[in-house]
Amino acid sequence: MPEQTSPASPTSPKSYRHIILTTYPGQSGVEPVPLEWGAPDAKSRGPIVVSRSGNLVKRRNAIGAHGGSYSIYNALAIAAGELDADFRPDLRNSEPTSKFAQQPAWGDKTKIVSMDPYGHDIVNQYREELEAGWDIRPTMAITRANMKLAEIGEAVKEGKLDVDGSIIVDSSGEVRVTKVAVEPVWYLPGVAERFGVDEGTLRRALFEHTGGSYPELITRTDLKVFLPPIGGLTVYIFGPPERVSDENVKLALRIHDECNGSDVFQSDICTCRPYLAFGVQEAIREAQNGGSGVVIYFRKEGRALGEVIKYLVYNARKRGGDTADKYFTRTENIAGVRDMRFQALMPDILHWLGIKKIDRMLSMSNMKHDAIVESGIKILERIPIPEDMIPSDSRVEIDAKINAGYFTTGKQYTMEELAQVRGRGWEKWEDITH
Ligand SMILES: [Zn+2]
Numbered sequence: 001m002p003e004q005t006s007p008a009s010p011t012s013p014k015s016y017r018h019i020i021l022t023t024y025p026g027q028s029g030v031e032p033v034p035l036e037w038g039a040p041d042a043k044s045r046g047p048i049v050v051s052r053s054g055n056l057v058k059r060r061n062a063i064g065a066h067g068g069s070y071s072i073y074n075a076l077a078i079a080a081g082e083l084d085a086d087f088r089p090d091l092r093n094s095e096p097t098s099k100f101a102q103q104p105a106w107g108d109k110t111k112i113v114s115m116d117p118y119g120h121d122i123v124n125q126y127r128e129e130l131e132a133g134w135d136i137r138p139t140m141a142i143t144r145a146n147m148k149l150a151e152i153g154e155a156v157k158e159g160k161l162d163v164d165g166s167i168i169v170d171s172s173g174e175v176r177v178t179k180v181a182v183e184p185v186w187y188l189p190g191v192a193e194r195f196g197v198d199e200g201t202l203r204r205a206l207f208e209h210t211g212g213s214y215p216e217l218i219t220r221t222d223l224k225v226f227l228p229p230i231g232g233l234t235v236y237i238f239g240p241p242e243r244v245s246d247e248n249v250k251l252a253l254r255i256h257d258e259c260n261g262s263d264v265f266q267s268d269i270c271t272c273r274p275y276l277a278f279g280v281q282e283a284i285r286e287a288q289n290g291g292s293g294v295v296i297y298f299r300k301e302g303r304a305l306g307e308v309i310k311y312l313v314y315n316a317r318k319r320g321g322d323t324a325d326k327y328f329t330r331t332e333n334i335a336g337v338r339d340m341r342f343q344a345l346m347p348d349i350l351h352w353l354g355i356k357k358i359d360r361m362l363s364m365s366n367m368k369h370d371a372i373v374e375s376g377i378k379i380l381e382r383i384p385i386p387e388d389m390i391p392s393d394s395r396v397e398i399d400a401k402i403n404a405g406y407f408t409t410g411k412q413y414t415m416e417e418l419a420q421v422r423g424r425g426w427e428k429w430e431d432i433t434h
Contacts (some may be wrong), residue, residue, distance in 0.1 A: 020052070020057055021215060022215035022216055022218075022219045022220070023057065023058065023216060023219065023220060024219050024220070025219075025220060025221075025222045027058075029055075029058040030058045031058065031059060032049075032059060032060060032061040032222065032223060033046060033047065033049045033059050033060070033061045034046045034061070035047075035048065035049075035061040035062070035224070035225060037109045037187045037190070037224060037225065038107060038108060038109025038110075038187075039107060040107040041102075041107065042118040042121065042122075042125035042126070043125060045107075045118065046061070047122065047125075047126045047129055047134070047136045048061065048062050048116055048119075048136070048139070048185060048225060048227075049061050049062065049134065049135070049136060050062040050063070050064060050065060050066060050225075050227050051066075051135035051136075053085060053086050053135050054086065056134070056135060060223075061223060061225065062185075062223060062225035062226065062227060063214050063216045063217055063220065063223050063225070063226045063227070064214060064226050064227035064228060064229070065227060065229070066137050066139065066183070066227060067183065068183045068184055068227070068228070068229060068230055068231055068232050069229050069230055069231050069299075071227075071229050072229065088133070088135060089137065091123050091130070091138070094123070094138070094141070095123055095124070096120050096121070096141070096142035096143075097142055097143050097144045097178065098142060098144070098178055098241045098242075100120070100142070100180075100241065100353070100354075101242070101245065101354070103117075103245065103351065103352065103353070103354040105117070105351035105352060105354070106118070106352065108351075109187060109190055110190065110193075111348070111351040111375070111376075112187075112190075112348045112351055112352060113186065113187045113190025113191050113193075113194060113345065113348060114184055114185070114186055114187075114190075114191060114345040114348045115139070115140070115182050115183075115184065115185050115348055115349065115352065116139045116140070116185040117352055119138055119139035119140035119182070119183070119185065120138060120140035120141065120142050120180070122136055122137070122138050123138070139182070139183040139184075139185050139227070140180065140181065140182050140183070141180075141181045142178070142179070142180045142181075143178075143179050143181075144176070144177065144178050144179065145176075145177055145179055146169070146174050146175065146176055146177070147174070147175050147177050148172065148173060148174050148175070149173070149175070149277060149280055150277075151274075151277035151278075151280070151281065152168070152173040152175060152277070152280060152281060152284065153172055153173030154173075155173070155281055156168060156171060156172075156173040157171075157173075160281070161173075161281065161284060161285060161288070162288065164288050167238055167239055167284055167287050167288055168284065168288070175238070175280075175284060176238075177236050177237065177238060178236075178237040178241045179234055179235065179236055179237070180234065180235040180237070181232065181233075181234050182232045182233050182234070182235070182349060183227070183232040184227065184228050184230055184231075184232055185225060185226075185227055186225065186226045186227070186228055187224060187225055188202060188203065188224050188225070188226055189224055191345065194344040194345060195342070195344060199221075200221075203217040203218060203221070204217075204218065206226070206228070210229075213229075214226070230299075231258070231298075231299025231300065231301075232299060233296055233297060233298045233299065233349060234296070234297045235294060235295075235296050235297075235349060235353070236280070236283070236294065236295040236296070236297065237292070237293070237294055238280075238283045238284045238286075238287040238292070238293035238294070238295075239286075239287030239288075239291070239292050239293060240292075243287075243291065243292040244292045244294060244353050244354065244355060245353060245354025245355065245356075246292070247356050247357065249290060249291045249292055250286055250289070250290075250291035250292070250359040250360070251286065251291060251292045251293075251294065251355065251357070251358055251359050251360070252282045252283050252285070252286035252291065252292070252293045252294070252358075252359065252360040252362060253283070253293075253294045253295075253296070253350075253355070253358045253360070253361055253362065254275070254276070254278075254279025254280075254282070254283065254294075254295045254296070254361075254362035254363060255296050255298070255346060255363055255365075255368050255372075256272070256275070256276050256279060256295060256296065256297050256298065257298045257300040257303070257304070257341055258297065258298060258299050258300055258301045258302075259272035259273075259301065259302065260301060260307065261307070261310075263276055268391035268392070268393050268394060269314065269391075269393050269394055269397070269423070270391075270394045270397045270398075271385055271389070271390055271391065271394045271397065271398050274385060274389040274390065274391065275362070275363075275385045275389070276295070276297075277389075278362065278385055278386065278389055279295050279362040279363075280295055282360065282362050282383070283295050283362075286359075286360065291359070294353070294355075296349060296350075298341075298346065300340075300341045303331075303338070303339045303340060303341050304339075304340040304341045304342070305331070305335050305339075305340055309331075309334055309335050312334050313330050313331050313334050313335070316330045316333065316334060317330045317396070317423065318423070318425060318426055321422075322396055322422060322423035322424075322425070323396065323418065323419050323420070323421060323422050323423075324395070324396045324397075324399040324400040324403070324413070324418035324419070324421035324422075325400070325415050325416075325418035325419040325421075327396055327397060327400030327401075327418075328400060328404065339367070341367070343365075343367045343368050343370075343371035344371055346368065346371055346372075347371055347372050347375035347377065350372065350375070350377055351375065351377075355377055356377060356378070357377060357378040357379075357380060358372070358377060358378070358379045358380065359380045359381060360380070360381050360383055361379045361380075361381065361382045361383065362383050363382070363383075363407075364382070364384045364385065364401065364402070364406040364407045364408060365401075365406060365407075366405040366406055366407060369382065369407065382407045384407060384408050384409055384410065385398075387410065392424070393423050393424045395421050395423070396421055396422070396423040399413050399418060399421045400418060400421075403415070403418055
């Protein structure tokens with residue numbers, strides 16, 4: 001970093017004398033640390049400085065706060081006196097467990113706009129600044145773990161998957177996995193472009209519809225980076241991580257959007273958990289065959305509408321006659337849209353991983369498919385969830401989705417036929433509720 005950008009005293013404790021509602025370009029002392037999104041390497045790009053601690057409120061080059069949705073808990077901890085506002089993390093030994101080779105997309109401001117491509121490596125890249133007391137934090141972390149999924153244990157027992165001692169380590173179905181957690185970091189001009197809107201429109205909507213929480217979205221148009229208070233994603237890699245970007249081996253991939261009720265608690269109204277388990281199984285299989293298997297889990301509960309909306313929709317479905325022809329209308333009635341996941345930003349992580357083609361795409365979603373292909377990654381084969389893994393009450397969901405354009409190798413229903421696909425009612429619930 002050039003000398004003139006070093007702070008005089010980045011930790012000087014005068015932050016709580018008065019409230020700084022916002023800052024303006026050209027205001028006395030306002031001098032953001034240079035940040036050039038899309039520069040060819042981390043050092044020339046510059047660190048992302050979002051902290052308002054001490055003098056950094058005038059030096060920061062990004063809007064928002066670290067931690068995604070957890071930034072609010074961080075604020076609560078400070079309010080409760082549990083956490084010092086000027087706390088600096090001790091990042092010793094927190095470095096990634098595997099090295100991911102830099103990909104051309106890391107330095108391409110059109111390919112990656114919703115995460116910091118150097119977010120896992122800041123201890124290494126910005127050592128000097130950290131030692132000088134700057135508050136710069138990782139927005140990514142890479143670790144390794146063993147995991148146990150009931151369905152994988154079953155598959156091993158039934159002989160559908162082999163114990164190889166390396167990926168599946170034993171007959172109980174214990175699996176070794178490399179995990180990459182990513183918090184959102186948005187480059188606003190790039191995000192606006194993905195949605196086909198101008199940056200001003202995006203900034204204004206983000207400002208107004210988060211209760212005016214981030215006034216710098218309006219006053220600091222010179223700051224192009226925003227850390228939004230939303231959930232991130234986790235990459236689960238089976239087999240050696242370096243194989244993911246290797247074009248010469250096959251890649252099986254599932255992109256999965258969060259559905260807590262099904263993923264964790266195995267509610268049977270949708271196909272989420274079965275498809276996730278199938279995705280993990282096929283990712284493991286591909287890795288065992290010398291290829292690579294990746295499952296990416298996005299925190300976008302209930303099509304990014306949240307569980308309250310989701311349960312309201314469930315009630316409207318069950319009370320209004322739960323048939324597949326009305327499936328999307330029920331959501332639109334309550335949420336105004338049928339889906340808010342907007343897959344436009346999703347391919348960023350694939351480009352970060354260096355994926356150029358997907359041999360086996362374990363998803364039926366046309367929205368995911370189109371976003372990936374439009375971003376320049378080829379999909380060679382699409383694999384629907386096997387019929388025998390679809391729970392009976394989830395036929396309403398899956399048949400409605402197939403009718404709306406989801407990929408299938410099976411039957412595509414007409415609207416007339418969809419009216420006959422009916423979910424389970426609430427009959428016999430009186431036994432429990434009375
Ligand atoms: Zn679900």
